[in-house]
Amino acid sequence: MTKNFNCNLSEFTYAALDCIGCSKDNVNCRAGLYKFYAEKSNEVFKRMYPVNVDTIIAGSRGEGVVQLYESDVDVMYVFRNFLCVDSGSNQNGLTVIKAHFSHSPPGYTKLIPLDMTSELLGMGYLMQTTVYDLNEGHILISSSCFRNMFEAYLRIDANINEGIRKEIKPNSGPSVPISFFNDGISPYLNSLLFESDSVYTLPYLSSTIPTSWKERDRKHQWPSHDIIQEVSEMEGFVVPVGPQYSEEQNFEWRICYTTGEQILVSQLSAVQLKLYMLMKMFFKKIISKESHLVTSYMVKNIVFWVVEGNDSNMFTINNIIDMLFKCLAFVRECLYSNYLPNYMIPSRNLLYGKGNPHEKVKLRRFLTDLLNEGAIIVLRLEKVRSAMFVLHRNPEAAKQYCVWRTNVENIRILGILLLVSKLSPPTMFQRTMVVDAAVGCLANPLFYHLGFALLRLLNVNLLDAVTDTDTCMRRINNMLTNLFS
CATH class of the missing domain: 1.10.1410.40 (Poly(a)-polymerase, middle domain)
Structure with missing residues (x-):
């Protein structure tokens, strides 16, 4: 039963x-x-x-x-421009950084730059984050200094985009949290547009971690042999955060395999x-x-x-x-x-x-x-x-709702893709970047096609959209927020 x-x-x-x-x-x-x-x-x-x-x-x-x-x-x-490795030497066009695991918990490492005299691009920024470890006699790249440096840069250009206000919050783990607020860009959007966690990281090639992961015993069929091979050949990253309660956490970096994990989720x-x-x-x-x-x-x-x-x-x-x-x-x-x-x-x-x-x-x-x-x-x-209640009471209505919701989401995604496609080097960091991208969309017939399709799906009368735009746009925004939150 x-x-x-x-x-x-x-x-x-x-x-x-x-x-x-x-x-x-x-x-x-x-x-x-x-x-x-x-x-x-x-x-x-x-x-x-x-x-x-x-x-x-x-x-x-x-x-x-x-x-x-x-x-x-x-x-x-x-x-x-940088590459972290377990062992190696500087190469043309790259600043090589050695992973140093001494006294660090598993999954964490310290970083030793191999050539501090290098004039490669970006080396000056890296030098601002180095410290000398008196205990071991090494120059180390400080994870906390690295993270704080980029947080300071983000605060300098906190309001670079016209109509959007950025609020930089105290760092959380390896990331710098940023909230983006509607500050006049559109009267129809919510006050809080979205939130982002920015993590500044360095690539890492390990000689042991992927091999160990690849060769460990697995009793079943997941991941497949091909995916195991693919993930084991992917790079890792070191992100600027040390383990809690570690005496050397300001010098330690966390090792992660973000892109490999994305491949596993897709499988x-x-x-x-x-x-x-x-x-x-x-x-x-x-x-x-x-x-x-x-x-x-x-x-x-x-x-x-x-x-x-x-x-x-x-x-x-x-x-x-x-x-x-x-x-x-x-x-x-x-x-x-x-x-x-x-x-x-x-x-x-x-x-x-x-x-x-x-x-x-x-x-x-x-x-x-x-x-x-x-x-x-x-x-x-x-x-x-x-959703289960509707499925039980009216399976056909639930099926129609599923198709309708997917269509609305796909149109919203296409609209965002269209907006993103208008980003270009001349406008990317202009104060009017978002407005410029939106104006670029207005010149594309697809923008109007998507707009009319969305109005039909949301059962919004076109005449109402023209005569009472404020009410109509707020209604659409509330519907989309409830649907996709």
């Missing part, structure tokens, strides 16, 4: 997630949008500045696993992807009310371990709730052992320095209560519950 109930509820949950924009196609479209933005930014940077910088949209936005308006945008800026099946998004919803909407111990990044690692540790035949439409339980049980076990291994670097404990024993006991008990509650825990998620 319970097994059949779980299967039926799993099928309803799977279909409900489709209705609220969690299908693999939805995810791929959102990820494609941010990939295009990164490519456009890279193109503009390379044509404007001699410094070789790559932009990567990281986190949940870059993976496409959150809604368009749901979370902040994590942006990594990778300085290609999740439709069921596994929904499981990932379901876990994110649970920790954001339900579990965060009890504890903030588990971060979004931890959730991704938890899903990776559960997907790798179970046969692919377990991940079926009628088994998604059972797999959700496996994820929650995995978290509970990690809390018991006080060890949550990083998926790419298992020796790095993601629970290190997180919370106190009381918080961990409290979260374990809450997870136990959720597991004892059974499959109906999915009904705690308001959007999922509402």
Whole structure:
């Protein structure tokens, strides 16, 4: 009886997630949008500045696993004039930096520049962030100085764009958080436009970490052999933040494999992807009310371990709730052992320095209560519950809503792509950049086609849009915000 109930509820949950924009196609479209933005930014940077910088949209936005308006945008800026390695020497056009692991916890390293006399581009900036380690007799690049230097630069040009006000917040981990506010750019947009976390990072080629990850034992079919090979050949990054409670955290840098993890997310099946998004919803909407111990990044690692540790035949439409339980049980076990291994670097404990024993006991008990509650825990998620109700009462209406929502989102994505495509080197850092891009859109017939299509889908009368633009635009903005938040 319970097994059949779980299967039926799993099928309803799977279909409900489709209705609220969690299908693999939805995810791929959102990820494609941010990939295009990164490519456009890279193109503009390379044509404007001699410094070789790559932009990567990281986190949940870059993976496409959150809604368009749901979370902040994590942006990594990778300085290609530098290269961190385990061992090596300076090369033409590159400043080589040696990773120095002495006394650093797993997943962290110190950085030693090999040639401080180099006149390569960007070396002057790097020299501003170096310190001399009296204990070991090395010149080190300070992670805190590196991060603070870029935070200072961002504060200098905090209001570079006309109509947009930027607010730089105190740094959080390796990132510099920035909030963008509507300061006259449009009366129809919300006060807070969006939030971004900027991380300035250096590329890292390890001689051991990817090999160890590639060769470790795996009992099941995920990732595939080809993907394991591809990810093991990808570069890593060092980001400017040290481990909490480390005496040398100001000199230490965290090692991460952001692009490799994005490849792994893209290889999740439709069921596994929904499981990932379901876990994110649970920790954001339900579990965060009890504890903030588990971060979004931890959730991704938890899903990776559960997907790798179970046969692919377990991940079926009628088994998604059972797999959700496996994820929650995995978290509970990690809390018991006080060890949550990083998926790419298992020796790095993601629970290190997180919370106190009381918080961990409290979260374990809450997870136990959720597991004892059974499959109906999915009904705690308001959007999922509402979609399941419509599916039960009127399956045809739910199907039509799913198609309608996807069409609205695709039109919104196309509109953003059109706006981004108008960014160009002459206008990228002008005060009127956003306005110039918008004016460029007005000259494109596609802009009007998308606008009329959106009005039809949102059931907005064209005459009303012309005669009462203020009311109409605010209504559209509220509808889109509710739909994609």
